[in-house]
Amino acid sequence: MPGSRGIFDIHMYNNDTDTKRLNETMCDMYNRAHTARATQFHLMLATIAQEGRLRRLYTQNIDGIDIQLEPLKTSIPLPKKGPWPKTVQLHGDLRTVRCQKDLHLSRFDPALFVSGSSPYCKECEEDGKSNTSRTPRSFAIVPIIRPRIWLYNDSDYPDSEAIQNVKAADLRAKPDAVIVVGTALKVKLAEMLVRDICHKAHEHGGFTI
Numbered sequence: 001m002p003g004s005r006g007i008f009d010i011h012m013y014n015n016d017t018d019t020k021r022l023n024e025t026m027c028d029m030y031n032r033a034h035t036a037r038a039t040q041f042h043l044m045l046a047t048i049a050q051e052g053r054l055r056r057l058y059t060q061n062i063d064g065i066d067i068q069l070e071p072l073k074t075s076i077p078l079p080k081k082g083p084w085p086k087t088v089q090l091h092g093d094l095r096t097v098r099c100q101k102d103l104h105l106s107r108f109d110p111a112l113f114v115s116g117s118s119p120y121c122k123e124c125e126e127d128g129k130s131n132t133s134r135t136p137r138s139f140a141i142v143p144i145i146r147p148r149i150w151l152y153n154d155s156d157y158p159d160s161e162a163i164q165n166v167k168a169a170d171l172r173a174k175p176d177a178v179i180v181v182g183t184a185l186k187v188k189l190a191e192m193l194v195r196d197i198c199h200k201a202h203e204h205g206g207f208t209i
Contacts, residue, residue, distance in 0.1 A: 010154040013118070013146070027110045030094055033063035041181070042205030046071040049086050056170055057087045060183055060190055062094040062149045076105065076148070078162040082093050088166055090190055092149035092157070099124055100143035102158055108147060118144040167193060176206035 012022040038046075042065060048054045049071035057072055067074045067087050074087040076096050095108050099121035112119040120142045150157040178194075178201045185191040198208040 005152055008149075009152040012151070015033070016117065019118055023113040023116050024106075025112050026094065029063070030108055030110055033065060033094060036063065038065055042066050042069060042072075045069075045107075054086065055173065055175065056084075056166070058190075059087060059089055060091050060187065062089070063093045063148075064089075064093050067093070078159040078166070080162045080165055082169060084166045084169070089159070090150070090162060090163060090193070091187075092147070092159070094095050094149055095145050096144045097149040098148040099145045103127075104145075105148065106145070112145075118146055121145050124193055155168060159166055159196065160161070163189075167196070171196060171200050174204045174206075175201045176204065177201065178206070178208040180209065 007022060007025055012018040042152060045054065045057060045066065046069040057066065066072045067089070073088045074085040074089055074093075076089075076093055077201070078084070078088060096105055097108050098105050101121070101124060104121055104123040106123075121144065125142045148158070175197055178198050180194055180198075183190060183194075185194060200206075201208055
């Protein structure tokens with residue numbers, strides 16, 4: 001997507017105009033992903049996963065098409081301790097939204113974002129109303145919800161620690177084959193992941209593609 005780095009930046013939440021543009025982009029991507037079908041490559045990955053020949057799928061895709069296949073299921077949020085799911089989403093999942101307090105998760109509903117503005121977390125709002133110990137003023141402090149994806153310059157991605165933990169476990173497992181597909185590795189996290197796992201595979205006589 002042209003100019004995607006400028007759009008997919010945490011700074012897009014700094015003003016209403018940029019937030020509207022980001023949310024419109026998210027809705028368009030969600031609608032496209034919602035009607036998309038798994039490719040032959042997705043099906044091949046699912047097959048080798050089912051056969052027990054795939055230890056892990058690390059993906060930068062946020063469309064969630066791969067995790068719709070049973071052998072490639074993931075967990076949201078990603079657990080900080082094993083056992084870990086087959087798929088690790090490095091950049092999150094567009095089909096899931098989270099509140100800014102990270103208290104609640106729900107499914108992406110384009111109807112909530114179609115106006116361009118970011119909706120408020122209904123669960124947090126209800127929690128505030130039911131908590132009689134809070135002052136009336138605190139009821140107005142309700143966090144917004146946004147897609148649970150990583151954005152450029154976002155230092156608060158909730159799965160960061162879990163990703164490092166599963167990566168460490170996979171390195172200890174001494175991978176014997178690494179296949180890298182469909183990425184320019186422009187994101188530092190992904191570049192470091194590929195570098196470290198490929199290095200570990202070479203150390204133990206494995207191969208990388």
